[in-house]
Amino acid sequence: MSFQRYLVRRLLLTLPLLLGITVVAFLIANAVPADPINANLPPNQLNNETIVRAFREKWGLDKPPVEQYFVYLGNLLRGDMGRSIKSGEPVLADIAKYLPATIELSTVGIVLGMSLGIFFGVVSAVWRNSPVDYVVRFLSLIGVSFPIFLLALLGLTILHAELRLLPGPGRLGFTASEPPTVTGLFVVDSLLASDFDTLRDALRRLILPGFVLALYLSGIIARITRSSLLEVLGQDYMRTARAKGLNERNVILRHGLSNALIPVVTVIGLMYGNLLVGSVLIERIFAWPGIGQYMFRASTSQDFPAIMGVSMLIAFIYVVVNFVVDLLYYFIDPRIRLA
């Protein structure tokens, strides 16, 4: 199959998926047996007919659900995701405001987690059943099973409050000003503004939450890398590579690891998608104004437009991540190209 045809087919497949997501998200949001007026109007106004009616009219809640859905879909096709009840801003603007903080943190988390995970996975596979292997497997088990919020609080208590090695919660110090917004990523924006104090602060504040995410991820990645590499190491072509006289480092890294990484890439892609939408706990504990916290507020206040917007974002992120992973397969795995 040609690359173009592969690309077009993948893109076309995502459309019904996204449409399906709007239906599911809308049904779930409407199935909750609670009225958004309770969450968004103060108790004293719930008896005020005029205010309640005005609220329902303003947010389209007075229309039957089916009509609400098609109005939403129509607006969505025109690129309008509606206005958040809670913030009063367009949902798209809210997402643009909160997503960069999450992207910045998730990227640091996934890069650190991937580096640690693959490194320890390889070490563990090469020296399988040695003390090193046992230690790595034990640590990765802890990484996987340790509650992430506890890890975050322990990290803050020990490394920040006690040892004063790293800064505390927040993307920047509370007395610092944000760099002028270009991308919303503080590391990039402060570099563009040549504001090196802010850059240093932003980088230092990424270390702790980034490592907390990374420790959790690296546990899983190390275990998958290990098992995948072990499987590859037993293959015939590995024996061939050794027989050709290649040195052991080349055999493992070039012939072993590059083949073993295919399943690892899939997992990393999904994990990155997970991080972009699922770091609610880490964002709350680190006072990180990202999409996770936005989602949390939207769901606790039954902010329908925001809930729908975030659901669409989640779906979109997974579609993109899966798409990128599929593209990577195309390059990594010759069988797809030949099929």
Added chain:
Amino acid sequence: MKQARQWFTGLLLLILALLLSAIGATAQDEQVVVIGHAESTDSLDPARGYTGTTAIVHRAIYETLVTFPDADASAIEPRLATSWTISEDGLVYTFTLNPAAVFSDGSPVEASDVVFSFNRLKNVQGNPSFLADPIASIEAPDAGTVVITLSAIRPSFLAELTNNAFSVSNAEVVQANGGTDAADAATADAAGAWLDANSAGSGPYILEEWDKTVRTVLVRNPNYYGEAPFFDRVIIANIPESAAQKIALESGEIDVALEITADQVGDMESNADISLFKSPGLAVHFIIMNQDESIGGPVSNPLVQRAIRLALDYSGYLDLWGGVTPGSNLAVGLLGAYSSLDGTAVTRDLDAARALLAEAGYPDGFEITLEYPDFTWQGVNMNTNAQKIQADLAEVGITVTLQPGELQVALERYRAGEAGFGYWFWGPDILDPLDLLAFLPGGKVATERAKWLTENASADLLDLINQASLATEATARVEIFGQLQRYMQENAPFAPFVQPDLTVATRASVAGYVWHPQWALDVALLSRAG
């Protein structure tokens, strides 16, 4: 390839150099205080925002006509108004403004600004707008006099005027930025966004920046006509988790942590760098029993209701959360409230409770389901209290099944009066004993949620309620509300059991912290110790 590697090494070195470069401690003469707070508002417009966060911010940047003392709600004191009179019929309030008062742009605070602000509050139909409902008309006969006419007698009106919703804003500035007080302000007013980023008040601070969900920055108002506050700059940092607030306070990144929970207090008590302030908050936690027999079943019986009040282990809840035992649903701290502090609250008496149950026809108790939200409010976990209620009532033979619900779902059943036996909490909207009327026949909670209706109430009780809603003189009010509270201890479908402590922690270097039931924190009172 080699070039790429060199370039990459260079980049790594640059990042390393940035990380390691000297800690940029730029000398600051400015006095700054950083407050950790779980931000709760979506608007800083006084006519729209109505939350714990707006109470703190508005206290700093706006002023009201009258106010409370620094630490409690025991008296009404002047603020923008130096004096006021109330007409004989209790309907017309005339305020004389302080001629020295000026807005942050230097222009004088005039009666027309008050008229504009209050009319705008009423017509914008924002969350706090209901507070302006009692006002029939408001006029400015001259620049220094405001005349407010009410539609009915309202003994709590001055207490309500202390609310930050009645902040007086600079009419000219707000109008210039899209504001209007006209009848169609709900749709025509466009000043909300401007007021989220700027302030137009006469308070000791002005709003410099509000980065929603990140931080609020206040700077000293250079034109403030009163005593200048100590701090040049106040930063209210949004830290939603109280555990993170505690850590940031311990490390010194923040000076004040506003939302500390009871279970975090332990190891901070021995920390010499930290001061703790505890005082009963305003939230009264109570059991509600439906008077409609088809919904409430056994707990609709007044004898059973009284037995349940006698069966609760009140001191046990104080051990859990600190605070006080309220004597009724009137929050302790408000005028005339009964409480465990002076021995006027109900105390546990298991024998009397069992006797009442037997009299009601339940000598062996009964089974019932307790509905409540799976929720933690101001550090008080409602599951913990529900389990204690279950254990307390088991001692008199009542078998309670716990049914925690998602907050919004449970709230809906509670508000519609569909739950037979529930556990909720209530914080007064206005710091006045009139708030208790919500829990008496004719009031919202009694009527809608407990089905305690006026047609089932005795003539004596209705007469007392009527007196309470009209009396304005303090001694008479204390007497009337005392009678109401004694009545409720005997006959009411409510069992209030605890009013938990609120804890705030500050660095020991911060002086002047005072908790207030209305605005929680007045940042203008803060300073550095020593």
